[in-house]
Amino acid sequence: RSDPPAMSPTADQAGVARATSLFQNAFSCPPTVAVAAPGRVNLIGEHVDYSEGFVFPLALEKNTYIVACPLPDDTQCHVVAGAFSDEPFSFTPGDTPFSPDTPGWVKYVKGMTAIYARNGHNIVPFRAVIVSDVPMGGGLSSSASLEMATGVLIEQLAGLQVDPADRAKMGQKCEHEFAGVPCGIMDQLISSKGQTGYALLIDCRSLDVKAVPLNDPNAVIVVADSNNKHELSGSEYPSRRAQCEVAAAKMAAKFPDKNVTHLRDCDMEMLQAVKEELDVETEKRARHAIQEDIRTLEAKTCLENGDLVRTGKLMHESHVSLRDLFEVSTPEIDALVDIAMGVDGVYGSRITGGGFGGCTVTLVAKKSVEALMQAFKEQYPEHNNNKEATVFATLAGDGARAVTELIPSA
Ligand code: GAF
Numbered sequence: 525r526s527d528p529p530a531m532s533p534t535a536d537q538a539g540v541a542r543a544t545s546l547f548q549n550a551f552s553c554p555p556t557v558a559v560a561a562p563g564r565v566n567l568i569g570e571h572v573d574y575s576e577g578f579v580f581p582l583a584l585e586k587n588t589y590i591v592a593c594p595l596p597d598d599t600q601c602h603v604v605a606g607a608f609s610d611e612p613f614s615f616t617p618g619d620t621p622f623s624p625d626t627p628g629w630v631k632y633v634k635g636m637t638a639i640y641a642r643n644g645h646n647i648v649p650f651r652a653v654i655v656s657d658v659p660m661g662g663g664l665s666s667s668a669s670l671e672m673a674t675g676v677l678i679e680q681l682a683g684l685q686v687d688p689a690d691r692a693k694m695g696q697k698c699e700h701e702f703a704g705v706p707c708g709i710m711d712q713l714i715s716s717k718g719q720t721g722y723a724l725l726i727d728c729r730s731l732d733v734k735a736v737p738l739n740d741p742n743a744v745i746v747v748a749d750s751n752n753k754h755e756l757s758g759s760e761y762p763s764r765r766a767q768c769e770v771a772a773a774k775m776a777a778k779f780p781d782k783n784v785t786h787l788r789d790c791d792m793e794m795l796q797a798v799k800e801e802l803d804v805e806t807e808k809r810a811r812h813a814i815q816e817d818i819r820t821l822e823a824k825t826c827l828e829n830g831d832l833v834r835t836g837k838l839m840h841e842s843h844v845s846l847r848d849l850f851e852v853s854t855p856e857i858d859a860l861v862d863i864a865m866g867v868d869g870v871y872g873s874r875i876t877g878g879g880f881g882g883c884t885v886t887l888v889a890k891k892s893v894e895a896l897m898q899a900f901k902e903q904y905p906e907h908n909n910n911k912e913a914t915v916f917a918t919l920a921g922d923g924a925r926a927v928t929e930l931i932p933s934a
Contacts, residue, residue: 535585535587536560536927539560539655540558540591540927542589542606543558543606543654543655544591544653546604546606547591547604549610550604550610550611550651550653553593555591555593556592556593557591557593557680557926557928558590558591558592559589559590559673559677560673560676560924560925561587561670561672561675561676561715561924561925562585562588562669562715562923563665563668564583564584564664564665564711564715565745566581566877566885567582567723567876568819568823568838569581569710569816570846570874570876571768571812571813571852571878572813572816573710573728574707574765575768575787576728576729577728577787577817578726578727578821579708580724580725580824581711581714582718582918582920583714583920583922584918585919586657586659588655588657588658588666588672589927590653590654590674591652592650592651592652592681593651594648595650595651596649599649600615600616601637601649603650603651604654605653606654606656607660608629612651613626613630615634617638617641618641619637619638620702622634622702632667632671632702632703634702635671635701635703636674636675637678638698640694643694645682646684647678648678648681654673656669656670661753662749662751662883663749663876663877663879663881663882664749664883665714665715667711671695672695672716672923672924675694675716675924676691679691688716688924689713689716691712692709692713692715692731696708696712705761705762706762706765707761709726713726714726716924717923718921718922719920719922720921721738721919722735722737722738722920723738724736725821728788736824736827738827738919738920742832742891743832743890744887745886745887745888746885746888746896746915747876747884747885747886747915748886748904748913748914750856750881750884752854752857752882760880761880764809764850767805767806768787768809768813769786770802770806771787771795771807772785772786772787774798775790775794775798778797778798779794787813790814791814792811792814795814805851808848808849809849809850811845813850816845819841822838832889833871835887836870836871836887839885843874843875846875847875850879852875852878852880856881857881857882857883859903859904860913863903863904864886864896864900866899867895867896868892869889869896870887871887871888873886873887897915900912900915
């Protein structure tokens with residue numbers, strides 16, 4: 525009898541194998557734990573999570589992987605990030621001050637140990653190696669995936685049971701305190717709670733999640749990375765968030781009976797009533813956020829009902845709003861969206877994530893995927909110094925998890 529044909533490794537097996545081989549080289553022993561957490565792409569509901577609105581992301585099939593072993597007798601963690609160095613970086617878990625030589629990625633790992641410790645969780649020191657399939661700084665939540673993978677690792681090593689939403693909140697805190705980005709909860713929550721085959725409508729106030737199956741055989745989700753810088757730690761993201769808060773505070777003062785705490789509680793009539801008290805930019809930011817919530821809820825219903833045409837239309841409206849009202853797009857991202865919208869069979873296309881570079885997401889009929897890829901290839905480089913976009917189709921992957929079955933038992 526001949527052997528069965530060799531199966532190609534799954535992405536998890538390949539990621540863990542890559543990390544394991546680096547681990548052996550760095551530490552001359554095998555890891556005993558492996559964890560994974562995905563990046564994300566958001567279908568619609570952008571720049572509303574910190575206004576406690578609605579977002580509609582899916583977890584990517586691209587993950588950050590960490591393999592590790594516990595060091596119960598050590599006081600330090602020793603971590604190698606495969607993309608940056610072969611040399612371990614050592615730190616005391618729970619320690620918060622960062623010395624100037626702390627590499628950027630360590631902020632997330634060390635920061636997560638600090639936040640878990642602060643929440644009363646036991647941290648078992650570890651050796652670890654990190655590798656990632658999520659493009660760094662590409663707007664697909666590479667940092668949230670590192671935070672969530674670190675969270676699962678801490679939980680695995682100490683035998684903790686942590687609610688995935690609490691893990692996401694700790695990741696958000698880490699991002700605020702140690703990366704200086706006053707982000708909402710979307711990226712960490714979808715990385716923590718993503719479900720294979722589903723997009724999640726997330727209520728960013730209650731953190732309730734509604735899973736919507738992505739099972740239309742005709743619909744494909746394509747992500748295009750503009751290969752253009754995405755950096756949220758500058759002043760633009762915090763200033764957008766602050767403008768939303770200013771607008772909400774004005775409406776709270778004008779309508780004391782409405783219990784307004786965030787733009788989530790406001791409507792267009794209320795905005796109209798305070799328009800004269802807001803500067804032009806702030807009014808535009810609020811208009812985007814109020815209308816984006818309405819679009820997102822409708823898009824979720826349309827997708828559930830298989831109405832791809834309307835879903836795509838709402839996605840493109842979201843883009844126009846993020847371009848003209850929220851002003852977080854770039855010429856390169858606009859070019860990607862315009863190219864996609866010119867392809868027959870594309871339902872809709874928009875910027876995804878925080879903006880100022882990064883990626884687009886396009887909903888396209890299966891039969892038109894190749895034409896879309898070709899259009900990006902031929903038409904985009906002239907908008908980006910002759911550099912192509914990195915384009916891939918994606919299904920919805922799984923949320924943060926242990927992948928221990930891939931580690932031979934000791
Ligand atoms: C970034 C943030 F991290 C999220 O919280 C969210 O605000 C997003 O930008 C915009 O929707 O990814």
